[in-house]
Amino acid sequence: MIRHLLSTADLSRTDANLILDTAEEMARLTSGRSVKKLPALRGRTVVNLFFEDSTRTRTSFELAAKRLSADVVNFSAKGSSVSKGESLKDTALTLAAMGADGVVVRHSSSGAPYRLATSGWIDAHVLNAGDGTHEHPTQALLDAFTMRRHIGDLEGRRIVIVGDVLHSRVARSNVSLLATLGAEVILVAPPTLLPVGVEQWPGEMSYDLDSVLPDADAVMMLRVQRERMNAAFFPSAREYSRRYGLDARRFGLMPDSAIVMHPGPMNRGMEITADVADDARSVIVEQVSNGVHVRMAVLYLMLAGADENSADAQEAVA
Secondary structure (H helix, E strand, O other): OOOOEOOHHHOOHHHHHHHHHHHHHHHHHHOOOOOOOOOOOOOOEEEEEEOOOOOHHHHHHHHHHHHOOOEEEEEEOOOOHHHHOOOHHHHHHHHHHHOOOEEEEEEOOOOHHHHHHHOOOOOOEEEEEEEOOOEOHHHHHHHHHHHHHHHOOOOOOEEEEEOOOOOOHHHHHHHHHHHHOOOEEEEEOOHHHOOOOHHHOOOEEEOOHHHHHHHOOEEEEOOOOHHHOOOOOOOOHHHHHHHHOEOHHHHHHOOOOOEEEOOOOOOEOOOEOHHHHOOOOEOHHHHHHHHHHHHHHHHHHHHOOOOOOOHHHHHHHO
């Protein structure tokens, strides 16, 4: 297993499948138990280092680490020394002095986790929990885990990713990971919400959502990230919804076996209507619970040094 998880591009198919298989073990070992804690990371310290606001991701990592019996320290930039001007280097040196074994970092600047992992400031394992518009590898892993549970092996499956690809670290991580796992990825967005060089990414592009839905195995709607937009990327929210929103009519174009996904939080009524989001074939809530299992697997494999066989996970945590 790799020392740091900074990008899904760093994962081989073997690495990715090891994480997904280990996540299945974590789900199996914790489901139905009144006490969900496992002793695998007892005595290890995991620091959640969040320079950017997040509730869902930080809580998921905190639950994952605690269920593995790790000691968890939550560090938020607001109200900390960072708000007083402390640099990333000084923060890293502080964490090193505290003996952190793993650092989960979320930052508004693309590349910050890479800088932390390669600078020599800290000897801990670094896990990227989202950096700028670059990557969000554990979100892609939990998405793949959820898909695999519903549609089976991802080899040859058609996965449609719709919406604000330009600002989406989730899209970048998913495209890379899904290609590694053998899936066919179709990106659908208005031209203004596709990044420069997207034609070099693995997969296809389309501006017409209706045309790709009948062959989709999974449709992932992306949040329109208006907080990252400093220009008019589309005429209006109503126009965007009309062209690229997933409503009941478009939902009806999808195969009966296809699932609907969203990394959250949702803009209901814009990228997805409430009736589709709440349909039985929507796995959006399940993605959240699966995120804990996947992050448990990643933390375990990185910090406990498991062999390249997911069966070892069962033996170590049982």
